[in-house]
Amino acid sequence: MMRARWVVFGVLAGFCFLVVASSAMAVDPTAIDAVRSKAVLTNQDLQVIDSFLADGIQELVGTRKFTDIARLRAVILSRQGAQQQYAEQFSASALKHLTSGLQAALTLPEELRTKVATNLLILIDGMADLKLLDLSAAMLRSDNAIVRYWAIHSLTNAGVISKLNAGGAATAQAAGAIAKKLGGLVENSGPETLALMVDFAGGVKVSQAEELLLQIADLRIRQYAAWRVKYELLDGSILKALAEKMPSGSAMTSAVAYRFGQLYSCAIQRYVLGTDYLDDVQNQQLASVLVETEEKCTSKLLGAPRTAIKRAIERDDDAGLMAEHDRLLGTAAAPGELAAKIKFVYGPDAAGRKSNAPFPIPKPPTADSTK
Numbered sequence: 001m002m003r004a005r006w007v008v009f010g011v012l013a014g015f016c017f018l019v020v021a022s023s024a025m026a027v028d029p030t031a032i033d034a035v036r037s038k039a040v041l042t043n044q045d046l047q048v049i050d051s052f053l054a055d056g057i058q059e060l061v062g063t064r065k066f067t068d069i070a071r072l073r074a075v076i077l078s079r080q081g082a083q084q085q086y087a088e089q090f091s092a093s094a095l096k097h098l099t100s101g102l103q104a105a106l107t108l109p110e111e112l113r114t115k116v117a118t119n120l121l122i123l124i125d126g127m128a129d130l131k132l133l134d135l136s137a138a139m140l141r142s143d144n145a146i147v148r149y150w151a152i153h154s155l156t157n158a159g160v161i162s163k164l165n166a167g168g169a170a171t172a173q174a175a176g177a178i179a180k181k182l183g184g185l186v187e188n189s190g191p192e193t194l195a196l197m198v199d200f201a202g203g204v205k206v207s208q209a210e211e212l213l214l215q216i217a218d219l220r221i222r223q224y225a226a227w228r229v230k231y232e233l234l235d236g237s238i239l240k241a242l243a244e245k246m247p248s249g250s251a252m253t254s255a256v257a258y259r260f261g262q263l264y265s266c267a268i269q270r271y272v273l274g275t276d277y278l279d280d281v282q283n284q285q286l287a288s289v290l291v292e293t294e295e296k297c298t299s300k301l302l303g304a305p306r307t308a309i310k311r312a313i314e315r316d317d318d319a320g321l322m323a324e325h326d327r328l329l330g331t332a333a334a335p336g337e338l339a340a341k342i343k344f345v346y347g348p349d350a351a352g353r354k355s356n357a358p359f360p361i362p363k364p365p366t367a368d369s370t371k
Helices: 004-019 030-036 045-063 066-077 084-105 108-126 128-143 145-156 160-164 169-185 193-201 207-225 234-250 253-273 280-303 308-314 317-328 337-342
Strands: none
Touching: 004 108, 004 253, 030 045, 045 066, 045 108, 045 128, 045 169, 066 108, 066 193, 084 108, 084 128, 108 128, 108 145, 128 145, 128 169, 145 160, 145 169, 145 193, 145 308, 160 169, 169 193, 193 207, 193 234, 207 234, 207 253, 234 253, 234 280, 253 280, 253 317, 280 308, 280 337, 317 337
């Protein structure tokens, strides 16, 4: 569903790297390969690891040709190992030399600085090493959108999420800190970056992750109300993440349920009200979100398969779709099935109101009002 975001940023990143061409000789892995096969390492072996990373990262900073950069990253990443001494030294040396590499990048002209910093962040992303998280976090302040994207990607990828969850209390603080930093970026982030945050917020098991998810949902709800939503497929991922958090029984369950109901309602209302306003791609994306959310979220939450929304969309039956909307999500007169099961109300909104029904979004702007 979210495949498009990778295409966009992959093209952007690839274009940046292809602008300047030069040749590069890949760092020689012979010595480190011999060390990697040993059961016990000497101080000399540890120095081999350090030298390999020093040379590799220095070469990465100086290489300009995309194909050479990609090969060099692959050589470095393929030399990670599981033996404790080896892994600890590899991590420590990576931290030391990546820190130096990023500092060196900051001294370069802007265009070159962006390319080098992005290359190093992609390497960090591939390592998925919790000791490198502070390096990525520091790059969140970059003015460059591609650098920020890869900084966020390297903080939120599946490998990092898995290690944060596996660490228990020892890594919970780090997970919470990342969620808080990401929260500060939500308002100014586009769909491709928000998608990374949603994956992180849905994946890590700390309360700050739920708060981040609510921030993202609130932003999207406001965008729906203003008819400024971009890439509706993102909301399928947000709704799924909210649905998975909803039965947790935490203190935030009702707040999560409210955002789920309101965001789902916004998507349904946009589909009905925007038939002649939205283009075919937007309508198709919305239809996909509505049907998949019914199949994978509301059916599971209510404990029985539901197909009324799918059938209404297939029949082009807006009245039937809104009838199911009201039955599922509620009206001013009575709570919907979801609220009856989860126990929540909608709101408070900006005016402090609460309701049994989702708040309506306005009709789409007219052509004159958008001039």
